[in-house]
Amino acid sequence: MRVALFVPCYMDAFEPEVGIATLNLLRRFGVDPEYPFDQTCCGQPMVNSGCHDEAKATEELFVRNFTGFDHIVVPSGSCVHQIRCHMTAVEQTEAVQQVRQRTCDLVEFLHDVLKVDGFPWAEFSHKVSYHNNCNALRGIFHGSMSERREASYSKPLSLLRMVKGVTLVEKARPDECCGFGGAFSVFEPAVSVKMGQDKVRDHAAAGADYVVSADSSCMLHQKGCADRLGLPLRFRHIAQILNGDRA
Amino acid sequence: MSEGPRLDSDGLPALLHRELRAGDDGGARDSLGGRLTHGEATSRPLRPPTPEPQPRGAVLHRHRPVDHDEAAQRFIDAPRHEKMHDERLWDLRQKRDRQMHAIPEWEALRDLASTVKQHTLAHLDEYLEQFEAQAVANGIHVHWARDGAEHNTVVHGILADHGARRLIKSKSMLTEETGLRHYLAGVGIEVVETDLGERIQQLDDEAPSHIVVPAVHKLRSDVAEVFARTLGTDPGNDDVHYLAEQQREKTRPVILEADAGMTGANFAVAETGTFVVCTNEGNADLSANVPPLHIASIGIEKLIPRIADLGVFIRLLSRSALGSPITQYTSHFRGPRHGGEMHVVLVDNGRSARLGEPQFWQSLKCIRCGACMNTCPVYRRSGGLSYGATYSGPIGLILDPTFDRRRYSTLPFASTLNGSCTNVCPVKINIHEQIFAWRKVLAKSHDIGTAKQGLMKAAGAILAHPALYRAAIAAADSALKVLPAFLVANPLNSWTRGRDMPAPPRETFHQWHHRTDGGRKQAP
Amino acid sequence: MSSRDTILSAVRANRPAGPHPLPELPIFPLDDSGDRVAFFRQSLEGMGGRSWIGKAVDAVGALFPQAKVIASLVPEIAGNRDMTAETRPRDLADIDVAVVRAAFGVAETGSVLLIDQALVVNAVAYLAQHLLVVLEPWNIMLTMKEAYQRPEFHQQRYASFHTGPSATADIEGILIHGAQGVRSLTVLFPES
Incomplete structure (x- = not known):
């Protein structure tokens, strides 16, 4: 099984420790992913703004980097949603379609491919509020959605429940968007900030010490809001918890 | 935690x-004293804090696109209004969820409604x-427009033929589209809206801010001011x-003396020539x-x-809109009453053209329930008038550009693309995918603004070339200029308006991987 | 070309591709626990309506002791205001209580169907201050789907489901009965 690791651009720059945790976590399960060195970005920043033509060369580079792998693992549901559902500026050759189909998010890879049944090295004795990235939830179906009449499930929560010590807290509006939204966060700052403030206040009101998510982008935004409001919330990627970070 | x-x-x-939690609000109760929650009622009392003036909607310029963000900021800066608006519409969404959970066949009904509409x-x-x-x-006299x-x-x-000078009307989004009230005022016909919310908006010379609850952005103090x-x-x-x-008292004489009445319609049934109007107040009747x-x-x-199709749509409409099993009144008009005259005007106004757009024709399935607005976190925090258009919220984002592409070119960007709208839509319109598709259409025709498009072109060029990209983010301060493009590289510096910046990178993952051979050789 | 023909030809030219067949409408079961009247009353109560079981002749006196002007459109209850098909709607504005017979009821929602034939003047059901609707206990459809199988929708010029009274919550979500139409709706199940 040839596995590649894609570390999204914002994570590469702002959250390198999440990439490291992802790499180490995969190695704990006997998967040693390759890291194609010319990787940059999945194209989402441009595509999210409607600029598909402007994303074409970036998408082509992505496909060149990741052709030939059985799985391309990404610690971001949002980037996976872009690659799987929206990477259409690049010509849809067989290779491109294969790359798109073989790209999966870390949670999916652990839950659906490796079908892991425990993280014996992990312990996280804190109150955790889990944040669903909207692309991960409603785009690649990490869990059931509150708007739909469907059986309740959650892939990330079923993984977190295997970690010793984790106490999951329930917040109001559990799957409401936090207002990041890519380009939305800069072109609609009024509502973006308000949504972010409401979200972090909700985490805090539910008694959370830590906010955990499978996407760093939402958490960059939420952390910015929480810091500005002076809320004592800490933010961790699910990879860090599953890899054994204690705090 | 995801269980509920x-x-x-x-x-x-x-x-x-x-802070909005209140004691008894004097709302209607059942015979045992229990709180009733049908119609557009809240499921619990809410009370706004201290008074503040009502924030007004988007400022419209003849040649400039709507600035939704500017109007949204003013709405948010009126926290009394914004909080009530957010909590009240979220309450409607939750009432909707409770109705959904009571109906095992909910998702099958949505499928049926969508399929029937597609077929039609x-x-x-x-x-x-x-x-x-x-x-x-x-x-019935049938006209086409x-x-x-x-x-x-x-x-x-039609009114002139009957010498009608006084018209009463129930709420209709179509007549908002056509600007009927304004037009009739210009030809000397007095028009009085009979829906309470719409009447409030008419008296305040404001457009409806929501397609089902037109004055939902107003507080009681605002209404008291308008009525006074x-x-x-x-x-x-x-x-x-x-x-x-x-x-009620002031409208009743107007109703009794009116020369003509107008309604819209929620459904028109081909099989029988019937049209159906749903209201809670009985004002359409x-x-x-x-x-x-x-x-x-x-x-x-x-x-x-078919008439039988109403068994699907009526079950979905009010449950989706208000979380009430049905509207108080569901009226079927099949012909003029004894001594009366009935006219129907079938209106196109851009609909036949939209039918021919493969990406967007499914928006014509819309039954105007407003569920997408109630669930939309952007709509709830910005108010319907911030969109500066007849239709606001998610459905507005995909309908408005068909009426005026330039003016409403900004609206498809007033969304986080979170997808909740698509999930609540009773006729399964892929709303957030159409918002996404509109962005692509507008970028292709260079209608998204040169600044935004230039920024994306620059970002695309850097991200497509690993060497350029690595050079650009090699130093901390330059990294913040290009990375991530959507986060920092904007001329407005809008990120820091209410958020702290993330700490600048010390060492990128890429550098770490290079330095340590992917962690195999750790630095001493 | 007329507007009609312009619109129809544009619609034809822009017809979406694909077969898009019309679906059959399946039957979805609903359990009324064997007591359809109770189920109906519970649904009605949730929509702000009331119900009353008793002798028809006693109903108005028991429910509306203050009422002065009563228009009855059912033979078993006496009123004091006559109505014919020629009565102008504006002359109905002083009615305190209107009594009408429902074509049938719907348990799923607590609705009653009022038809023009029974109303004589449609507006009476909205201009009266209170509405008393006579519904025979055996005459309740279980679901909306069943309701729409009824012949009234193919025969009557006007047919309206009333589910509780006129209601609004257009100001801050506070529920108020009697927005424009009747202030209360009571369903009378007559006992012989």
Whole structure:
């Protein structure tokens, strides 16, 4: 099984420790992913703004980097949603379609491919509020959605429940968007900030010490809001918890 | 935690804005004293904090696109209004969820409603002809209007033929589209809206901010001010029962003396030539049944094939809109009443053109329930008037650009693309995918603004070339200029308006991987 | 070309591709626990309506002791205001209580169907201050789907489901009965 690791651009720059945790976590399960060195970005920043033509060369580079792998693992549901559902500026050759189909998010890879049944090295004795990235939830179906009449499930929560010590807290509006939204966060700052403030206040009101998510982008935004409001919330990627970070 | 939201001590889902929790609000109760929650009622009392003036909607310029963010900021800066608006519409969403959970076949009903609408739209010419033939056979006069202007002329013509000077009307988004009220005022016809919320908006000379609850952005103090100014009520009395009763008393004589009544329609049934109007106040039935002349304006997309199909749509409409099993009144008009005259105006106004757009024709399935607005976190925090358009919220983002591409070119960007709208839509319109598709269309035609497009072009060029990209982010301060493009590289520095910046990178993952050979050789 | 023909030809030219067949409408079961009247009353109560079981002749006196002007459109209850098909709607504005017979009821929602034939003048059901609707206990459809199989929708010029009274919550979500139409709706199940 040839596995590649894609570390999204914002994570590469702002959250390198999440990439490291992802790499180490995969190695704990006997998967040693390759890291194609010319990787940059999945194209989402441009595509999210409607600029598909402007994303074409970036998408082509992505496909060149990741052709030939059985799985391309990404610690971001949002980037996976872009690659799987929206990477259409690049010509849809067989290779491109294969790359798109073989790209999966870390949670999916652990839950659906490796079908892991425990993280014996992990312990996280804190109150955790889990944040669903909207692309991960409603785009690649990490869990059931509150708007739909469907059986309740959650892939990330079923993984977190295997970690010793984790106490999951329930917040109001559990799957409401936090207002990041890519380009939305800069072109609609009024509502973006308000949504972010409401979200972090909700985490805090539910008694959370830590906010955990499978996407760093939402958490960059939420952390910015929480810091500005002076809320004592800490933010961790699910990879860090599953890899054994204690705090 | 994903099993359900946190509950408050009243057993209902926790409030985000706890400061709004109130005691008894005097709302209607059942015979045992239990709180009733049908119609657009909240499921628990909410009370706004201290008074503040009502924030107004988007400032419109003739040649400039709507600045949604600017209007949204003013709405958010009126926290009393914003919090009530957010909590009240979220409450409607939760009432909707409770109705959904009570119906095991909910998702099957949505599938059916979507399929019936798709079928109808794909055979719309046949169903329109069938509807017309049936309606005419029942004694209804049927008119056709290509656009809003023609619709207004047709309505004026019917009124003029009858010498009608006083028109009462129930709420209709179509007549908002065509600007009918404004037009009729110009030709000397007095128009009075009979829906309470719409009447409030008419008296305040404001457009409806929501397609189902038109004055939802207003607080009781705002209504008291409007009524005092226009109806002569006591400016110091903002008791909601007082305000509603005053409006009833002052509207009743107008209803009794009107020469003509107008309604819209929620559905038009081809099989029988029937049109169906759903209201909670009964005002459409008064408008239709008291004056001798009834005119109904109906968009051509309102067609459904069979009476039996109503068994699907009526079950979904009010449950989705308000979380109420049905509207108080669901009225089926099949022909003029004894001694009365009935006219139907079938209006196109851009609908037939949209039918031919493969990416967007499914938006014609819309039954105007407003569920997408209630669930939309952006709409709830910005208010419907911030969109500066007839239709606001998610459905507005995909309808408005079809009316005026330049003016509404910014609206598809007033969304986080979170997808909740698509999930609540009772006719399964892929709303957030259409918002996404609109962005692509607008970028292709260079309607998204040169600054934004230039930024994306620059970002795309850097991200497509690993060497350029690595060089650009090699130093901390330059990394912040290009990375991530959507986060920092904007001329407005809008990120820091309410958020702290993330700490600049010390070492990228890429550098770490290079330095340590992927962690195999750790630095001492 | 007329507007009609312009619109129809545009619709024809822009017809979406694909077969898009019309679906059959399946039957979804609903359990009324064997007591349909109780189920109906519970649904009605949730929509702000009331119900009353008793002798028809006693109903108005028991429910509306203050009422002065009563228009009855059912033979078993006496009123004091006559109505014919020629009565102008505006002359109905002083009615305190209107009594009408429902074509049938719907348990799923607590609705009653009022038809023009029974109303004589449609507006009476909205201009009266209170509405009393006579519904025979055997005459309740279980679901909306069943309701729409009824012949009234193919025969009557006007047919309206009333589910509780006129209601609004357009100001701050506070529920008020009697927005524009009747202030209360009571369903009378007559006992012989």
